[in-house]
Amino acid sequence: MKTKKAGSGLVDFFTKPKAFLTGAVIGLVVATIVVTRLFSPTKEVVHEVETLSPSVVFERVIAQNELVCASQNYAIVDKATDTARLFDLIDLPWTTNSFWYRYCGTIKAGVNLQTAEFSQDENDANKLTVTLDQPYVISNTPDMGKSGVLEEHNNILNPIEVKDVDAFQRQCVERSEQEVTAGGFFDETRENAEANLKSMFCAALGDQVELTVVFREG
Structure with missing residues (x-):
């Protein structure tokens, strides 16, 4: 041991x-x-809050370039006919062909934000004004899934050609935009543009903001 x-x-x-x-x-x-x-002294974390001004909000809005404000679907059903002519003077009745065609699409209208102008009331900073050009058609997109020939009567002496269908489609596009212009579609576009801009400014600056939207003549 x-x-x-x-x-x-x-x-x-x-x-x-x-x-x-x-x-x-x-x-x-x-x-x-x-x-x-x-x-050791405790350091407080300071979070910097970005202060938005009306001019900054306007710059961010116009950075979108254009604002889509209304959309409308349309369907045009019409008959197209074609007759051969002798010396481009006399119709040859036995050469007539025809086809029924349905043309569907969607038109979208809006405003150009690149040309927009902004101003602020000198006496009341909450009163703002945005000036815009008149609304215009931004896009006219065909729906080829619904468009097409419904019925045709061909003629061996004057057969229907692809160029005939293309020409009819162009006519449908022009017609759809003319009908939109003649109707109240642009009125709806102006109303929606004003409502959308007011929502953007109020969301960024508060409900105290009073925004007036003015559209230039012509």
Whole structure:
């Protein structure tokens, strides 16, 4: 049986300098962290809130270039006929051909934001005015899934050609836009443009904003 001599623990402590130094370093690091946490001032995180001005909102609006405000579907069903002519003067009745055609599409109208102008009342900063050109047809897209020949009467002496159908389609496009112009489609476009712009400005600046939309003549 081995007998442990008195004072051997103290000898072991001083004969193991690496363990002593490691413990001292760890203790120093822990003490530094505790003191730093207790006595360092707490920094408040400041969130910067962007302040929007009416002119900034206007710049963001016109960056869209154009604003689609109304959409309308249409369907035109009509008959196209063609008769060969002698010397381009006399119709040859036995050469007549015809076809019934249905042409469907969608017209979208809106306003040009690139030419828009903005002003702010000098006496009341909440009174704003946006001036726009008159609305116009932005796109007229055919629906070829619904369009096509319904019935045709061909003629061997004057057969129906692809160019005849293409010419009729162009007539349908012109007719659809003329009918839109003659109706109240552009009135609806103006009303929607005004409502959309007011919603944009109020959403960005608050309900206290009074926006007036003016359309240029012609």
